[in-house]
Each structure stands twice: as C-alpha cells, then as structure tokens.
Amino acid sequence: MKANIPEVEALVNTDRSLHILFCIIDSGCTSRDVLQSYFDLLGELMKFNIDAFKRFNKYVNTPEKTFLTQINSSLVDSNMLVRCITLSLDRFESQTEDVKVVEVLSECCLLSYMAKVENRLAFLFRLVNIINENVSCLNTSLVVLMLARRKAKLPFYLNALREKEYAEKYPGCLLNNFHNLLRFWQRHYLNKDKDSTCLENSSCIPFSYWKETVSVLLGSDRTSLCAIASYIDEPYMDLDKDLLED
Structure with a gap:
C-alpha cells in the first residue's frame, strides 16, 4: 500500500x-x-x-x-x-x-x-526595547506594525508606544532609537536581494509593503499620523532632520 x-x-x-x-x-x-x-x-x-x-x-x-x-x-x-x-x-x-x-x-x-490588542502591544514595546540585541526582533516588530497598518491601526500602535514612554519616564528614548534602527534596516535590506527575498517568503508579505511601511514610519511630515516623528515631542526629538524621509 x-x-x-x-x-x-x-x-x-x-x-x-x-x-x-x-x-x-x-x-x-x-x-x-x-x-x-x-x-x-x-x-x-x-x-x-x-x-x-x-x-x-x-x-x-x-x-x-x-x-x-x-x-x-x-x-x-x-x-x-x-x-x-x-x-x-x-x-x-x-x-x-x-x-x-x-x-x-x-x-x-x-x-x-x-x-488581544494589549498583548500585542506588550510584545511590541518589549521587542522595540530589545532590538539592539537581535535584528530579528526588528523584523518581528515590523510585522506587528505592518499588520496594524493594513487595518488602519498604525497610529493607535505608535501612540501606545509614545504613552508607554511617558509612563516609563523616558519620553522620546524608545521612538528615537526605533527610528534610527529603521534607518539601519533600510541600509541593510534595500541593497541585499537575497535577504529581502527571505523576508518576503517567510512572511508572505510582499517586500514592497515592507519597504513602504518603513518609509511611512520614517516620514518627515509631523502631521502624518503614521510617522514616528509625529509622536516625539520637540524637546525630546533626537533625529537628524537631514535623515528624515521626504
């Protein structure tokens, strides 16, 4: 048989x-x-x-x-x-x-x-906090944010990160660091076809959507509810304006 x-x-x-x-x-x-x-x-x-x-x-x-x-x-x-x-x-x-x-x-x-949204937010906050230890954590945090963006909930997640910063008494620290790490992500993945293909295949999310989401997050328009810069108050802004996405 x-x-x-x-x-x-x-x-x-x-x-x-x-x-x-x-x-x-x-x-x-x-x-x-x-x-x-x-x-x-x-x-x-x-x-x-x-x-x-x-x-x-x-x-x-x-x-x-x-x-x-x-x-x-x-x-x-x-x-x-x-x-x-x-x-x-x-x-x-x-x-x-x-x-x-x-x-x-x-x-x-x-x-x-x-x-449960509160559990996804808890994971996101901790992932963004430990990204420096493992670039894989950066990609996992991006998956959470990409799926939120698909459902038009990206501003909710970014604002939750901002509120968590204030609750933990270090406003701007987390989001400034996350912004810089997304810049690193661009340098790493936009020039490596093999790595970008692996991301796309493993997540079943087109790499174009990964790139687009990162670009939106790095946007310089502080009126955009999907740009990280919009959630960092001016006194705590530690971003090089020349590096912000146009």
Whole structure:
C-alpha cells in the first residue's frame, strides 16, 4: 500500500512539534542558542498551519501559562515564534468561513492570547526595547506594525508606544532609537536581494509593503499620523532632520 504523503508529513510534523514543545517546557534548557533553535523550528512547523495550532492546544491545554511565560521571558530567542503566531493569526482571521478555523481561533490559547490588542502591544514595546540585541526582533516588530497598518491601526500602535514612554519616564528614548534602527534596516535590506527575498517568503508579505511601511514610519511630515516623528515631542526629538524621509 502506498503511503499518503500529506498524512505522513503531518505525522512527522506532529512528532517533531511535540518533541520541540516538551524540550522547551520540560528540558530546563539554559543554552540560548539551543532554545532559540527550538523556538524557531516550532514556529516554522506551526506557521499558517491550523492543524498544528489545534494539536498544540491539545497538548498544552493545561500548562499553557508555563509556555507563554517562557515565550515572554526569552523574547530575543522566541521572537520568531511570536512572529509566526502573529502572521498565522492574521491569516486565520481572514478564513472565518472555515468552521475548523473558527473553532481553533476560539479555543487555541496562543491565538487567543495574541488576538488581544494589549498583548500585542506588550510584545511590541518589549521587542522595540530589545532590538539592539537581535535584528530579528526588528523584523518581528515590523510585522506587528505592518499588520496594524493594513487595518488602519498604525497610529493607535505608535501612540501606545509614545504613552508607554511617558509612563516609563523616558519620553522620546524608545521612538528615537526605533527610528534610527529603521534607518539601519533600510541600509541593510534595500541593497541585499537575497535577504529581502527571505523576508518576503517567510512572511508572505510582499517586500514592497515592507519597504513602504518603513518609509511611512520614517516620514518627515509631523502631521502624518503614521510617522514616528509625529509622536516625539520637540524637546525630546533626537533625529537628524537631514535623515528624515521626504
């Protein structure tokens, strides 16, 4: 009897996902490189795969808080998984005519957690804070902002970052740094076709939209609600005006 290839692949992916999941939760792994590899691989196995999220919820239904705690406590290492969950949620939300998708959206702890705006904002704030440690975090923060822009919610997210700055008593610090890092992003990706292709393929978001979103964020028009500069009060502005996008 000939094996059903999709079923075999699903079985292999199930076993791999469970093994990786248990390694993250139960192994007590202290190596950042190993832990990051676990998170990255789990993200790739689960991305856009509604069945994978359903299986995940089945096996992590009780200790989900433990897993979420590990994601939050190791965000530099887990940011690719956070990106996977964010992208997958966005796709699944456009497939609500599918009964199975609706069921998983309502039951899966990871998707439900990421669906809450306050949780996405918390991830975004922390990602922007730790970007200097890992350029991957910059791309994950951009995914959050690109999806917000698609839904005309980019100003809401930028204003939330501004309010968080003031609440933490360092107005301008976060957004000035983020602006400078987006300049670095342009220098890095606009001249590297291979890297930009990888971004597009892994996210299923056209690279043109990545570029456009970064350009909008770097805009110099302080009346634009989608430009970072609009959310930095003049006394705290630390941007080189010659470097602002025209």
